[in-house]
Amino acid sequence: METSYLRPFCETGDIRYPLNEIRYRSDDGRILEVANPFEKFSTDTVARLKGLFDKRSGSWKPVDRSGVWRYREFLPAFEPFDAIVTMPEGNTPIYKMPRCAEYTGMNSLKAKHLGCNPTGSFKDYGMSAAITMAKKLGITIVACASTGNTSASMAAYAARAGMKSIVFIPEGQIAYGKLSQALDYGALTIQIEGDFDKAMEIVEEVCKQRNLYLLNSINPFRIEGQKTIMIEMLHQLNWEVPDWIIAPGGNLGNSSAFGKAFAEMVLTGFIDKVPRVAIIQAEGANPLYNSFINKDHTLHPVNADTRASAIKIGNPVSFEKSWFTIEYTSGLVEQVSEEEIAKAKSRIGIDGIGSEPASATTVAGCKKLVEKGAIKPSDSVICILTGHLLKDPDYTVELHRDELYLDVTRETKVRGKKKIVTDGFRNSPVQVPADVDTILEFIKKNVC
Numbered sequence: 001m002e003t004s005y006l007r008p009f010c011e012t013g014d015i016r017y018p019l020n021e022i023r024y025r026s027d028d029g030r031i032l033e034v035a036n037p038f039e040k041f042s043t044d045t046v047a048r049l050k051g052l053f054d055k056r057s058g059s060w061k062p063v064d065r066s067g068v069w070r071y072r073e074f075l076p077a078f079e080p081f082d083a084i085v086t087m088p089e090g091n092t093p094i095y096k097m098p099r100c101a102e103y104t105g106m107n108s109l110k111a112k113h114l115g116c117n118p119t120g121s122f123k124d125y126g127m128s129a130a131i132t133m134a135k136k137l138g139i140t141i142v143a144c145a146s147t148g149n150t151s152a153s154m155a156a157y158a159a160r161a162g163m164k165s166i167v168f169i170p171e172g173q174i175a176y177g178k179l180s181q182a183l184d185y186g187a188l189t190i191q192i193e194g195d196f197d198k199a200m201e202i203v204e205e206v207c208k209q210r211n212l213y214l215l216n217s218i219n220p221f222r223i224e225g226q227k228t229i230m231i232e233m234l235h236q237l238n239w240e241v242p243d244w245i246i247a248p249g250g251n252l253g254n255s256s257a258f259g260k261a262f263a264e265m266v267l268t269g270f271i272d273k274v275p276r277v278a279i280i281q282a283e284g285a286n287p288l289y290n291s292f293i294n295k296d297h298t299l300h301p302v303n304a305d306t307r308a309s310a311i312k313i314g315n316p317v318s319f320e321k322s323w324f325t326i327e328y329t330s331g332l333v334e335q336v337s338e339e340e341i342a343k344a345k346s347r348i349g350i351d352g353i354g355s356e357p358a359s360a361t362t363v364a365g366c367k368k369l370v371e372k373g374a375i376k377p378s379d380s381v382i383c384i385l386t387g388h389l390l391k392d393p394d395y396t397v398e399l400h401r402d403e404l405y406l407d408v409t410r411e412t413k414v415r416g417k418k419k420i421v422t423d424g425f426r427n428s429p430v431q432v433p434a435d436v437d438t439i440l441e442f443i444k445k446n447v448c
């Protein structure tokens, strides 16, 4: 049987590279993808594999417990699976969100919470795969640019695999929780002046010159791992395909991986229809939205500005790949304001789930798309919450204290001028004198 190989994205000609060639772009600068030699499985094979996935879900073997490697038949590039690095990631829950459903005007609404991963974000699905490939290739030093989650994930998986890691982060723009993870897991942490896009540009060049292994989502093996987010989700849904998936869009690796997953699942006969994918960007970091609205496939980078730090990206690496997802799934792109993100985030919170602000674009986007009539209230919709509440805790506290500004930085604590005005749906902390009777009286008045 033919094996997997690398090729420039959407290459129809003969250009191909072996899996063990360390490169991220073709000679003419296109990003690469893993081409898998899938064919349509027989009905029996599909049934057997579905049974096997069920069985592995009940196993304690890390390779079976992992929400990535449980589905290894969809990851032939990593065969013979003798170098797997797993924590084990995945197994992230799908929650009902009744309050968010009411807020968005949906009959019901669900969220798959990828923040429930070992390092707190969806990156662990992709990182398990890419670090596994790094191990197969004998890599000793890995690197990435990050707004927080990639660095935490890469540092952890590199540590597990006994590799050194270097992270490039935008100075003053990374949340302490994430910085503390990278430091704790032993990554050399380089703060650079400039934003994520600058850090990305620098890390690509540094990796080229020093032969370091780059682990941003430009690395095609990250995308292979992130495919399993959708495979796991459909498994959890007993292979019933929802009408819509809503995901935040930053560097656009995740949305790219989702389209690839659906295409391969259709090709192999696992599913016969695909959900529509809605990608939501922040208004201040919206190059994909602009391209979608203008119906041109051209990337016009923007100077990104949003408090949703995870998607503060103006020059996304996987722009073309995410266009494939939009077209393949008859998807769409929407943008949401800072106010809409903040309001949606507070609703996710009262569903008892919590997320960082980029994830809240999904609920905000859902509300907007229902209002526009693109999503029907009776549609089945899954919002993909990509990161844990504890990524940007400053944001959450500022939101509840009504002190949320677009132009504030944690380091300087300088309050900005552009206030993000929400709708009073807040839960500010209160100060009460340290006296039992006064406190009891206060609780009686305010709670019961």
Ligand code: F0G
Pocket (backbone or CB within 6 Å): 121, 145, 146, 147, 148, 149, 150, 151, 196, 217, 248, 249, 250, 251, 252, 253, 254, 255, 310, 311, 356, 358, 359, 386, 387, 388
């Ligand atoms: N949500 C979260 C929580 C993220 O951390 C990121 C990206 C995204 C969404 C955007 O996903 O790039 O696949 O469109 N975080 C990167 C990082 C930039 O460095 O952690 P995408």
